[in-house]
Amino acid sequence: MIEDLEKTTRNAIIWNALDKVSNQVISIVIGIILARILNSSDYGLIGMLAIFVAIANSCIDSGFSSALVRKQNPTEADYNTVFYCNLLISFIIYILLFLGAPNIASFFDQPILIPLSRSLFCIFLINALGLIQTAYLVKEIQFRKVTIINFLSLFISGLTALYHALHNYGAWALVAQMLSQSVSKTILLWIIGKWHPKAIFSIKSFRELFAFGSNILLANILNSIFLNIYSAFIGRLYGKTSLGFYTQAAKWADMGISTLYGTIQNATYTVFSAIQNEKERLVKAYRDTMKLTAFITFPSLLCFILISKPFVLIFLSEKWTESIIYLQLLCAAGIFTVFTTINGNYIKISGHSHLVLRLEVIKIGLIFIAIFLTWHMGMLHMVISLVIVRIIVYILSIIIIGEKVDYPWYTQLKDIFPYLSVGVILFLTSLSFTIFISNIYFLGIIQIGFFFTxxxxxxxYMDRHYLLFN
Known part of the structure; x- marks a missing residue:
């Protein structure tokens, strides 16, 4: 029944939303305090390692988790085979990066990166121990347990980071934060999660899951490069201080962006996988999801662009003023990232994982062209080019979907246009308040209140169906 699907989807989205919102509340509080204690160079050092962390995490997962969740009835052999594969891959990656730490430090001309990276990269070994437990809970739609685990691990890591920051550990406070989060999350997954490994390994399971997961693996690696390549180039070209401003902006932008698409993507991928062979039902459910995504995304990110300046000056302090313009640009880019991610999710569910890989290859090509054309113009122009690339990538994603599945590009644009048009009008109207209001505290409150109300x-007033699933 469609009604059962909608109920399941809504419950999953609600728990995912609770997970994201509660985690973001902690992240915001901890992030604000840390930003006021630490300096730009501390964040810059960690930003230099971001691309290695992202790529390694993609390799460790190997696309197996997506394959497990998508598979109709995964067996115990499937889960155990993936568990041991992930563990082996994580060990190999850690050894390679441990040995390559001096080269990383030399590339950025930062000797401190040798001990920093070797310590931080331990998270790969730790995370590999909990990947399958997470996939199992997601497959069983046990998002309540996932929410509890994520909340507790983030809370523990936040306290750990604050302790180290207050005791003048600098960038090491951020390393301690990530390590403690991985350790506490993995322990909780083993305690709360129902799945535990057994001595089972199946070549058949490996081949079956990797056949689908291999495309996802390559796509995830390319997407990690796409999302983090700017940090590597900025760190190499402009140094750790400039990268720190960009990293701080990216952190706050990503916090909002990942909350938006993560809440919907995690819930819908599991639910829609169950109806992947029912084309009409899947398309209708996905159209409803895109409308809900648009309804939430446009006001959230447009409003964040509006209040970026008051937010940074009030909460992070004036020392982060240089981050404001990057935060605004990355939020603008994030609007298109959200929809591109949801579209990629739909393509995977439809069984066209090779198209996801093709799109990622195109994205990488575009990003290198953008960097080549703008790196000599300065950091601001490089970030502007990132926004342009993400717009192009979104357009390509809806064209690909229109060609391969029954959801034409013009239908998707029609579905999201009402939310886009109203959002832009209210954005411009709220922006005009800066002419009459100079107090940044009052300005932020008025803009938020007016925009969302x-x-x-x-x-x-227009039609209640815009607020709900049809």
């Missing part, structure tokens, strides 16, 4: 009221 007007946005909700307009759609409630």
């Amino acid at each position: 007007s946005y909700y009221s307009i759609f409630r």
Whole structure:
């Protein structure tokens, strides 16, 4: 029944939303305190390692988790085979990066990166121990347990980071934060999660899951490069201080962006995988999801662009003023990232994982072209080029979907246009308040209040179906 699907989807989204929101509340509080204690160079050092962390995490997962969740009835052999594969891959990656730490430090001309990276890269070994437990809970739609685990591990890591920051450990405080989060999350997954490994390994399971997961693996690696390549280039070209401003902006932008698409993506991938062979039902469910995504995404990120300056100056302090313009640009880029990610999710569910890989290859090509054309113009122009690339990538994603599945590009644009048009109008209207209001505290409050009250009221007045699943 469609109603059962909608109920399951909504419950999953609600728990995912609770997970994301509660985690973001802690992240915001901890992030604000850390930003006021630490300096730009501390964040810059960690930003230099971001691309290695992202790529390694993609390799460790190997696309197996997506394959497990997508598979209709995964066996115990499937889960155990993936567990041992992930563990072996994580060990190999850690050894390679441990040995390569001096080269990383030499590339960025930062000797401190040798001990920093070798310590931070331990998270690969730790995370590999909990990947399958997470996939199992997601497959069983046990998002309540996932929410509890994520909340507790983030809370523990936040306290750990604050302790080290207050005792003048600098960048090591951020390393301690990530390590403690991985350790506590993995321990909780083993305690709360129902799945534990057994001495089972199946070549058949490996081949079956890797056949689908291999495309996802390559796509995830390329996407990690796409999302983090700017940090590597900025760190190499402009140094750790400039990278610190970009990293701080990216952190806050990503916090909002990942909350938006993560909440919907995690819930819908599991639910929609169960109806992947029912084409009409899948398309309708996905159209409803895109509308919900648009309804939430446009006001959230447009409003964040509006209040970026008051937010940074009030909460992070004036020492982060240089981050404001990057935060605004990355939020703008994030709007298109959200929809591109959801579209990629839909392509995977439809069984066209090779198209996800093709799109990632195109993205990498575009990003290197953008960097080549703008690196000599300065850091700001490089970030602007990132926004342009993400717009192009979104357009390509809806074209690909229109060609391969029954969701034409013009239908998707029609689905999201009402939310986009109202959001842009309210954004421009709220932006005009800066002419009359100079107090940044009052300005931020008025802009937020006006934007969200007007946005909700307009759609409630126009037609109630814009606020709900059809």
